[in-house]
Amino acid sequence: MNFKTKKAPIVNNSQRSFKKSITLHFSLIAISIAAVVLKAVSDISNPVDVAFKAFVMLVVGALVSVIIEVFYAISENKVSKFEEYKGYVEPINTGLLIALLLPATTPIYVLVLAVIVGVYIGKIVFGGYGYYIFNPALVGVLFSQISFATVLTVSGTPLQLLKQTIEGQTIIFNLKDLFVGNYEAIAIGSTSVIILGIIFIYLLVTKVIDFRISGTFLITVFILTLGIGYVNFYVAGDLSGIYNYVLVNMITGLTMFGAVFLISESVSSPTSRETKIVYAVAVAVLTVAVRVLGKEVEGVVFAVLFGNMITPFLNRTVKRSDKKTLIKTLVLSFVFVIFMAFALGFIVQNNASDAYAVVGGLFLWNI
Numbered sequence: 001m002n003f004k005t006k007k008a009p010i011v012n013n014s015q016r017s018f019k020k021s022i023t024l025h026f027s028l029i030a031i032s033i034a035a036v037v038l039k040a041v042s043d044i045s046n047p048v049d050v051a052f053k054a055f056v057m058l059v060v061g062a063l064v065s066v067i068i069e070v071f072y073a074i075s076e077n078k079v080s081k082f083e084e085y086k087g088y089v090e091p092i093n094t095g096l097l098i099a100l101l102l103p104a105t106t107p108i109y110v111l112v113l114a115v116i117v118g119v120y121i122g123k124i125v126f127g128g129y130g131y132y133i134f135n136p137a138l139v140g141v142l143f144s145q146i147s148f149a150t151v152l153t154v155s156g157t158p159l160q161l162l163k164q165t166i167e168g169q170t171i172i173f174n175l176k177d178l179f180v181g182n183y184e185a186i187a188i189g190s191t192s193v194i195i196l197g198i199i200f201i202y203l204l205v206t207k208v209i210d211f212r213i214s215g216t217f218l219i220t221v222f223i224l225t226l227g228i229g230y231v232n233f234y235v236a237g238d239l240s241g242i243y244n245y246v247l248v249n250m251i252t253g254l255t256m257f258g259a260v261f262l263i264s265e266s267v268s269s270p271t272s273r274e275t276k277i278v279y280a281v282a283v284a285v286l287t288v289a290v291r292v293l294g295k296e297v298e299g300v301v302f303a304v305l306f307g308n309m310i311t312p313f314l315n316r317t318v319k320r321s322d323k324k325t326l327i328k329t330l331v332l333s334f335v336f337v338i339f340m341a342f343a344l345g346f347i348v349q350n351n352a353s354d355a356y357a358v359v360g361g362l363f364l365w366n367i
Contacts, residue, residue, distance in 0.1 A: 017130070017266075018086055020206075020207075021086075021089050021093065022086070022089055023203065023206050023208050024093060024203070024208055025089045025092065025093055027199050027202065027203060027208075027261075028093055028096045028097065028100070028261070029096070030195075030199065031100070031189065031191065031199060031257075031260075032099075032100065032188075034191060034192065034195045035054060035181075035188050035189060035191040036051050036054050036055045036058070036188075037051070038180065038181045038182070038191055038192055039051040039054055039191075042181070043177070043182055044182075044184060050104045050105070051104075053104045054104040054188045056108070057099045057102065057104065057106060057108070057111055057188065058096060058100070058188070060099070060108060060112065061095035061098050061099030061111055061115055062092045062095035062096050062099070063095070064095060064111075064112050064115040064119075065092065065094050065095030065098075065115050065118075066088055066091045066092060066095065068091070068115070068116060068119045068120060068124070069082075069090075069091040069119065069124075070082055070091075072120075072124050090129050091119070094118060094119055094123065094136050095115055097261060097262075098114050098115050098137045098140045098141055099111060100187060100188050100189030100257070100261075101137065101138070101187050101188075101257075101301065102114065102141065102144065102152065102187055102188065103152060103154045103185070103187055103188070104185075104188050105151075105152075105154065106151070106152060107151055110144050110148045110151060110152070111144075113143070113144065113147075114140040114141060114143055114144040115140055116140075117139060117140045118137050118138075118139050118140020118141070118143070122134060122135070122136030122137075122138075122139030123136035129267070130267055131267075132267060132268065133268060133308060133311075133312070134305055134308045135262065135265050135267075135268050135304060135305065135308055137262075138262065138301050138304055138305050139305070141301055142301055142302070142305060145301065154184060154185070154186050156184040157183070157184050157185065157186045157190075157252070157297060158183055158184075158253070159186065159248065159252060159253045159291060159297040159298060161173070161248075162245065162248045162249070163291075163292075163297060165244075165245070166232055166292075173244055173247075178193075178248065178251055178252055179192065179194055179251060180192050181193070183252065186253060186254065186297065186298050187254060187257070187298075189254065189257045189261070190252065190253055190254055190257060191257075193250075193251040193252075193256050196256040196257060196260055197256065200256070200259060200260045203260060208264075209264035210264050210269075210276060212273055212276040212277060212280070213263055213264045213269055213270075213276045213277075213279065214259040214260070214263055214264045214280070215259075215280075216276070216277050216280035216281060216284075216333075217259050217263050217280040217281075217283055217284045218250070218255070218256075218259050218284075220280065220284035220337050221249060221250065221255055221284045221287065221288060222246065223337050223338065223341055224284065224285065224288040224337060224341045224344065225245055225246045225249040225250070225288060225341075226242065226246050227338065227340075227341020227342050227344070227345055228245065228288070228292060228341060228344050228345040228348065229241065229242035229243075229245035229246050229345075230242055231342060231345025231348070231349065232245070232345055232348060232349060233245055249288070249291070253291075253297070253298050253300070254298055254300040254301070255287075257300075258287070258300040262300065262304050263280065263283055263307070268311060269307070269308075269311060270311050270314045270315055271315055272315070272318045272321045273321055273326060274318050274321055274325055274326055274329040275311075275315060275318050277329055277330065277333055278314060278329060278333065279311060279314055280307075281333045282303075282306070282307055282310065283300075283303045283304055283306070283307040284303070284337075285336075285337070286302065286303035286306055286307075287299040287300050287302075287303040288340075288344065289340075290302055290303065292344055292348050293344070293347065293348070
């Protein structure tokens with residue numbers, strides 16, 4: 001029996017792949033510095049101490065990732081790739097991502113274990129960069145969240161407070177603080193949406209991320225939270241409840257961070273324009289569903305990994321990409337998102353009958 005091997009698509013053009021990696025690399029360093037500085041000047045408890053812990057985590061995460069990759073390269077007699085700085089770019093990126101996706105209070109041993117699992121099991125086992133199925137950083141983070149849930153718990157985050165408003169409590173959000181990242185964050189990377197927005201635009205312009213994925217994800221989250229907010233907070237003449245619900249979901253948590261650094265990861269995301277839209281919609285719907293229905297307040301990590309899992313299937317579903325297929329995908333996706341927005345809103349109210357009414361209405365409208 002003869003076996004044929006070939007490079008994964010993402011590594012066929014190594015020069016273009018490296019340009020994307022180095023651009024992402026400097027963007028991750030920029031957001032890491034910004035997150036540490038903003039924590040140091042924030043109004044949270046012991047800001048300087050928290051900022052120092054975040055800095056140490058970022059350094060340790062990057063360092064451990066590099067060490068694992070170097071030892072693996074030595075075992076495979078491929079250590080020559082570390083003779084230039086570009087050999088360190090991907091390992092540092094993975095280590096920084098894992099640290100950014102964990103809270104600043106994370107014990108160092110948990111971070112180290114998360115990096116080991118993410119780099120070795122999530123990436124090296126599959127053959128390294130360009131070959132893995134799941135985003136390695138998210139594999140490590142999910143491992144830590146499942147194994148060390150108690151020590152990773154952060155209280156008083158905006159998304160936690162938002163859940164309490166649905167339960168009837170009155171919470172007043174300081175929108176200025178939310179925009180600049182001055183709040184208890186679920187992760188180090190959950191920082192100023194202004195800075196994340198600037199990096200988002202930069203990565204779009206440099207074509208490191210794809211608007212059909214990241215943009216669709218953000219638009220879908222917006223529509224979903226708008227529908228849920230309308231069902232739960234609409235008061236004639238007062239739209240502040242809806243406005244706050246949408247805004248907190250969009251600018252806090254990992255919504256923007258996920259759109260910038262996670263969902264458009266080139267190796268584990270779909271290839272055609274139609275599948276990219278379906279993938280982004282699926283990730284957005286699962287993200288919001290976890291937030292409103294699950295015990296966890298953040299669903300981005302679970303949602304993106306689910307999207308990675310269905311990516312091979314999605315890539316096989318579109319044999320030919322044309323205008324007709326694209327329009328059909330857009331229309332069906334829009335109808336599905338509107339349905340899910342109102343259905344989730346009514347389910348949150350424990351009003352299943354209204355949810356069923358929405359389902360019936362949409363099906364009748366389609367017929």
